[in-house]
Amino acid sequence: MIVSLSWLKQYIDISISPVELSECLTMAGLEVEGMEYPNNFLKDVIVAEVISTCKHINADHLMVCQVDNGAEHVQVVCGAPNVRAGAKYPLALPGATMPNNMTISRSKLRGEVSNGMLCSAKELNIGDNQSGIMELDYSYETGTSILKTMNLNEVIFELSVTPNRPDWLSVTGVAREISALLNIPFKMPEIFVNETGEDIKILTQVTNEAPELCQRYAARVIEGITIKESPKWLKERLKSVGIRSINNVVDITNFVLMELGQPLHAFDFDLLEEQRIVIKKAGNEFLFNTLDGAQHKLDPSSLMICDGNKPVAIAGIMGGENSEIHAGTTRVFLESAYFNPPDIRKISKQTGIRTESSYRFERGVDPDCVVFALNRAACLISELAGGRIAKGVIDCYPEPIQQSVIKLSTSSVNKMLGLKLSSKDIRGYLQALGMYIDTGEDSDILLVTPPNFRQDIKRSVDLIEEVARMHGYDKIPVTFPTTEVIASPQYQHQELREKSHQSMVSLGFMEIINYSFISRDSIANLGLSPDSELIKAVEIKNPLSEDQSIMRTTLIPGILNTMRGNLNHKNLNLSLFEIGKVFIPTSNELPDEREMLIALITGKRTNLSWMGKNDPVDFFDIKGVLETLFEQMSLPSPELKENNNITYLSNSQNAAILINGKAVGEIGMISKKVKAAFDLKQDAFIFQLDLAKLMPFALSIPTFKHIFKFPAVERDIAIVVDEHVKWSEVLFAIKNIRISILEKIELFDIFRDAEKVGQGRKSMAINFLFRSEIKTLNDNEVNKSINKIIQTLSKVINAILRV
Numbered sequence: 001m002i003v004s005l006s007w008l009k010q011y012i013d014i015s016i017s018p019v020e021l022s023e024c025l026t027m028a029g030l031e032v033e034g035m036e037y038p039n040n041f042l043k044d045v046i047v048a049e050v051i052s053t054c055k056h057i058n059a060d061h062l063m064v065c066q067v068d069n070g071a072e073h074v075q076v077v078c079g080a081p082n083v084r085a086g087a088k089y090p091l092a093l094p095g096a097t098m099p100n101n102m103t104i105s106r107s108k109l110r111g112e113v114s115n116g117m118l119c120s121a122k123e124l125n126i127g128d129n130q131s132g133i134m135e136l137d138y139s140y141e142t143g144t145s146i147l148k149t150m151n152l153n154e155v156i157f158e159l160s161v162t163p164n165r166p167d168w169l170s171v172t173g174v175a176r177e178i179s180a181l182l183n184i185p186f187k188m189p190e191i192f193v194n195e196t197g198e199d200i201k202i203l204t205q206v207t208n209e210a211p212e213l214c215q216r217y218a219a220r221v222i223e224g225i226t227i228k229e230s231p232k233w234l235k236e237r238l239k240s241v242g243i244r245s246i247n248n249v250v251d252i253t254n255f256v257l258m259e260l261g262q263p264l265h266a267f268d269f270d271l272l273e274e275q276r277i278v279i280k281k282a283g284n285e286f287l288f289n290t291l292d293g294a295q296h297k298l299d300p301s302s303l304m305i306c307d308g309n310k311p312v313a314i315a316g317i318m319g320g321e322n323s324e325i326h327a328g329t330t331r332v333f334l335e336s337a338y339f340n341p342p343d344i345r346k347i348s349k350q351t352g353i354r355t356e357s358s359y360r361f362e363r364g365v366d367p368d369c370v371v372f373a374l375n376r377a378a379c380l381i382s383e384l385a386g387g388r389i390a391k392g393v394i395d396c397y398p399e400p401i402q403q404s405v406i407k408l409s410t411s412s413v414n415k416m417l418g419l420k421l422s423s424k425d426i427r428g429y430l431q432a433l434g435m436y437i438d439t440g441e442d443s444d445i446l447l448v449t450p451p452n453f454r455q456d457i458k459r460s461v462d463l464i465e466e467v468a469r470m471h472g473y474d475k476i477p478v479t480f481p482t483t484e485v486i487a488s489p490q491y492q493h494q495e496l497r498e499k500s501h502q503s504m505v506s507l508g509f510m511e512i513i514n515y516s517f518i519s520r521d522s523i524a525n526l527g528l529s530p531d532s533e534l535i536k537a538v539e540i541k542n543p544l545s546e547d548q549s550i551m552r553t554t555l556i557p558g559i560l561n562t563m564r565g566n567l568n569h570k571n572l573n574l575s576l577f578e579i580g581k582v583f584i585p586t587s588n589e590l591p592d593e594r595e596m597l598i599a600l601i602t603g604k605r606t607n608l609s610w611m612g613k614n615d616p617v618d619f620f621d622i623k624g625v626l627e628t629l630f631e632q633m634s635l636p637s638p639e640l641k642e643n644n645n646i647t648y649l650s651n652s653q654n655a656a657i658l659i660n661g662k663a664v665g666e667i668g669m670i671s672k673k674v675k676a677a678f679d680l681k682q683d684a685f686i687f688q689l690d691l692a693k694l695m696p697f698a699l700s701i702p703t704f705k706h707i708f709k710f711p712a713v714e715r716d717i718a719i720v721v722d723e724h725v726k727w728s729e730v731l732f733a734i735k736n737i738r739i740s741i742l743e744k745i746e747l748f749d750i751f752r753d754a755e756k757v758g759q760g761r762k763s764m765a766i767n768f769l770f771r772s773e774i775k776t777l778n779d780n781e782v783n784k785s786i787n788k789i790i791q792t793l794s795k796v797i798n799a800i801l802r803v
Contacts (some may be wrong), residue, residue, distance in 0.1 A: 003171050005155040007259075011175040018155040021178070023157070028181055028469045030168055033630045034158040038240075041755035042147040044096030044104075045124065046070065047140045048116075051086045055251075058110035061146075065118070067091060070143015077114035079700060082132035085227075089133050090124060090146050092117045099125040111711075126152060127232065143426040156240060163345050164456040166363035170261030173453070180432035180470060193375050197388035202268075204333065208396045208574040209280040213303045214315065215401060216338040217370050219394040220378045221269060223331045225249065225387035234384070234771050243356075249325050249332060252380045254356075262336060262365055262373035263357035265313060267323045269331035274308025277333070279315065286311075290318045297562050303343055305335070310803050316344040317353050332381065336374035338367040366400045366453035399568035401452060405438075408446045408463050420469065430463065463636050493595065496633070496691055500597050501579060503632040507625055508575040509599060514558030516581065517548030522557035525677035526648040538583050538591050551583035551591065555688060556597040556648060560670070560678045563602060567681055573603030579691075586641070595691045599625060602684040615745065619653045619669060622685035626657065626667060636660065640667065640728055648674045655728075657687065662738050693695050712771040713782050717790070718802040719764055720757050725797050730764065733796040739785050741777060744769035761801050 005018060014021060022032040049068045056062035056077065063083055067076045069091060076091065083089070093116050096104045121127025121134040124146075140149050147153050159168065167173040172188060180184035197203075203221050230238075230251040238245055243254050253264040267564055267614050269275065282302045282557070287295050288311055298304070305313035312323040316339040325332065345362035348354060371393060378389050384506045410423045423446065427437050430448055435457075438447040457463065468476060472497035505511065517540060528535050537550035552558065555578055566574055577599040583591040601617045608614050623640070630638050640655035646666050654668030667687035675684070721730070727747050734745055749765035768789075770782050793799035 001159040001161045001169055002241045003157050003174050007171050007237060008175050009342055011172055012179050012184055024181055027473055028175060031160040032157055033160045036156040038156060039152045039154050041097050041149060043145050043154055045090050045092045045146050047088055047136055047142055047144050047146055048091035049142050050083060050085050052085050053083060056112060063369050064112050068142055076116055076118055077109040077112050078118045082134040088138055088140055090119045098123060101135055121355045142799060148406050154619040163363060166360055166365060167453040171259050173261055187377060191375050191379055193291055193379055193389060195388040195389045197390040200392040200394060200539055201391040203390055203522055204275050206277045206394050206396055209278060210303055211398055213340045213343050214219050214279045214337055216367050216370050218374050220334045220374055221390040222378060222381050222387045225332055225381060225385040226327050227327050231384060248384045249381055252377050256377045257356060260369055260373045261368045264373060264377050265319050265335045266325050267312060267333040268325055271323045271751055272307040272333060278306045280306060289321045291321060291324055294706050299350055302323060302347050314347060315339055316647045317347055317357055317358045334374060335379060336370045338365060338370055344766050353743050364455045368421050371395055379514045392637060403450045403452060406448045406460055406463060408448050408460050410444050413464050413467055417468055418477055423614065425445040426467055429467050433466060457508055490575045493653055494693055496695055497579060499633050504577040504599065507628060509575045512562050512576050512578045514578060515548060516552055518550060518552045518557055519547045520550055525674060526556060527623060527673055530649055538585055551619040553582050553584055555580055555582065555596050559598050559600050563600060563684060576600045596636040596688060597691055598686060598688045600684055602682055617685060619685060626687050632673055635694060664693040708771060710772055710776045712769050715768045715782060715786055717766055719793055719799040720761050720802045721764060721797055721799045723760050723762055733792055734789055737788060737792050741770045741772050742768060743771045
């Protein structure tokens with residue numbers, strides 16, 4: 001939106017500087033994007049009096065003038081025929097830059113020195129007369145700048161209007177805002193309609209067949225007009241806002257559009273068939289030629305302004321060629337309306353036509369200004385084009401648009417803004433903006449009715465924002481809201497996840513994060529059995545690539561791919577872990593999401609050192625990590641049970657992880673087949689846990705144990721068992737005896753020798769730690785427990801005591 005300072009001053013008396021006005025508007029939400037001084041070059045053009053003239057000796061059409069510039073007499077060469085002694089003219093001094101970017105300098109013309117240039121109105125861009133230099137009023141003080149003397153110090157403001165404030169899309173709208181901000185009187189243009197023509201009802205009629213799209217339509221008829229050039233003041237006003245002059249009638253409709261924000265359209269009344277208007281939808285697709293000479297295909301739902309036979313305008317957008325004002329027009333049908341904003345926006349987008357009218361209609365004009373703007377334009381047409389205004393106004397307004405009453409609490413205003421405004425202060429701010437205020441039953445409540453030009457005011461918070469703008473955002477104290485932050489309790493699964501993460505990091509493992517999308521080949525490479533639930537996966541409908549075509553059902557492919565990538569970069573000693581979700585399809589629409597923890601070790605147990613052997617990691621390293629993890633997470637000690645159904649683990653080194661007999665995961669060495677499928681060059685050991693299955697066993701608070709008061713007693717025994725007997729079977733058998741004083745059991749040696757222990761047999765050396773919480777144990781009590789253990793092992797696993 002462009003508006004000039006001189007135009008604003010037609011409606012309000014502005015006493016502050018343009019810069020101060022710019023800051024005031026910007027702080028109130030109407031941002032001034034730029035300020036332009038179009039006549040600033042006139043500061044170097046002064047009032048000068050010609051003292052004497054004589055003909056140039058070397059040129060018949062030039063005059064040599066002696067000129068008083070207020071400081072001294074200087075010589076100026078002039079070619080204007082109307083220059084004479086005793087008159088005052090504008091003198092452009094050396095250094096002045098003219099509108100055509102020509103810089104005036106001291107020069108010689110045919111041998112005579114010229115100290116500047118006497119100018120015509122056209123050369124100064126303040127008039128069209130270029131037949132001679134511009135003669136000034138003799139009362140003007142010699143030597144003063146014509147910028148000040150002739151009051152030409154114009155300022156153009158470029159405003160950024162937000163979409164919710166269509167009332168700012170007019171000069172009076174901006175003036176009204178300034179009036180409220182500066183608390184100065186605002187006056188609308190005075191109108192006196194002199195109706196001297198026939199009754200309008202005899203001349204024409206209007207039929208509105210689409211009242212839901214055109215809520216108000218008003219019209220006047222002016223007869224006996226003369227189409228001609230607009231007067232200088234009108235052209236200057238339009239020029240200041242970037243609109244070119246066309247003719248007096250069209251210029252008046254554009255002037256009222258910019259002045260009041262109400263679009264108007266003038267039809268040649270004699271080109272309207274049957275001299276009447278019908279507002280209706282197009283009904284079918286057709287081509288329509290608009291004023292700009294373009295042809296547009298219109299949708300059947302497009303709202304059209306028609307005469308008795310044909311469309312003559314696209315409602316709210318642009319008129320047609322078939323009814324435009326031309327040089328021979330003598331009668332005008334003048335239209336002013338309120339159209340449904342969304343419909344105008346839709347038609348504008350469909351046709352690709354953006355006009356000053358559509359820009360305002362699609363945001364919403366003031367329905368109360370429809371007739372006022374119509375009368376304003378009719379008066380100006382009568383004044384500038386002659387003619388007779390027909391008696392009466394056609395005003396189709398079946399359902400007047402009314403704003404709702406909004407309740408506003410003084411206390412709520414102060415609470416939200418952090419101020420201490422009185423009800424009188426708030427009332428004053430809102431009334432300055434044109435709002436009607438009534439007092440409710442409670443003195444704290446104001447009943448506010450916004451004017452129709454403020455369609456953006458719908459709720460009490462909108463009114464509070466207006467109060468803030470009027471009071472001044474810069475006057476609102478900067479405070480921080482008082483809030484009570486209450487941390488929500490951490491859920492058990494979150495706590496378990498965090499504990500497991502911290503434990504793995506403390507054990508020296510590096511966390512990795514892989515995509516939840518994997519390839520189907522990576523699942524196939526695990527060699528799973530056909531009935532495994534891990535084979536069925538959720539498929540991605542629009543995968544980025546084949547490598548990300550399904551949702552993962554296990555974390556194993558991801559960690560093995562990470563291992564391969566590190567090995568390829570010669571990073572050979574790895575301790576990795578990942579905590580993430582897997583997605584198992586179900587009969588329901590959504591898959592079962594399970595949070596898993598996986599850990600992997602590979603490479604050497606320690607870095608290369610002169611201090612000891614550099615052995616590779618093995619099953620017992622990953623087992624030790626698992627046991628430490630369980631201890632740090634306050635979980636019961638894990639039980640390992642061989643499970644040859646885990647296809648991706650080695651048959652000789654694999655186990656299911658149990659707690660109290662319930663499976664919670666698996667542990668072991670990656671099988672050779674899987675290792676080859678993933679192109680792994682060295683052995684890898686992993687364990688994978690289902691965190692949800694660990695939750696029932698997790699202790700949120702670690703329990704405290706007293707320091708032992710009584711000493712422990714140790715015993716070592718060696719038993720001979722069959723080769724196929726596993727340590728887990730031995731341990732399970734001993735624990736099932738439930739000896740209360742047995743505190744710890746450890747296997748510390750395995751011995752094989754066919755001569756000493758027998759063919760297909762092995763010896764296991766076991767250490768037992770006994771302790772009582774109430775007394776010191778004696779040998780008899782310990783020996784009884786040892787004998788009981790030997791007897792049980794003999795029965796359960798056919799073990800014999802090795803002597």
